[in-house]
């Protein structure tokens with residue numbers, strides 16, 4: 001069916017289970033989500049459309065209109081990036097900047113993963129060393145619990161943790 005922008009959440013929900021023409025082809029409407037309070041002027045909602053494999057490819061929302069998965073991922077990445085402390089952003093730029101530039105924003109790893117990768121690179125390059133875990137004082141063991149035994153959560157049992165971002169940044173500038 002031809003897509004007509006819904007004006008209420010009830011209309012959005014009525015599209016569920018139907019095949020709808022979207023800007024990237026006919027897709028199955030798989031779900032509608034309400035953001036805000038139903039039946040009020042602040043009512044905002046979104047609708048997901050999935051392909052034959054069941055993967056969501058594009059969404060429509062009353063706030064942003066059509067958003068492809070790549071656009072949504074790029075937006076999420078940028079939002080997370082903006083939330084990172086300035087030191088962390090600087091560190092990632094210094095160590096991984098060239099690599100990052102080669103990747104489209106929607107294909108980039110999670111920003112916190114990038115931060116860990118940047119620190120590990122500095123360690124590999126001999127500019128930075130792992131720190132003794134403050135939780136277990138380097139023993140790798142902490143108070144016993146049923147699920148994890150006595151493995152320390154802070155370091156995963158290795159007794160070592162990645163250094164603070166400020167230390168890594170100082171090392172990266174050397």
Ligand SMILES: [Zn+2]
Nearest residue numbers: 133136152155
């Ligand atoms: Zn530990």
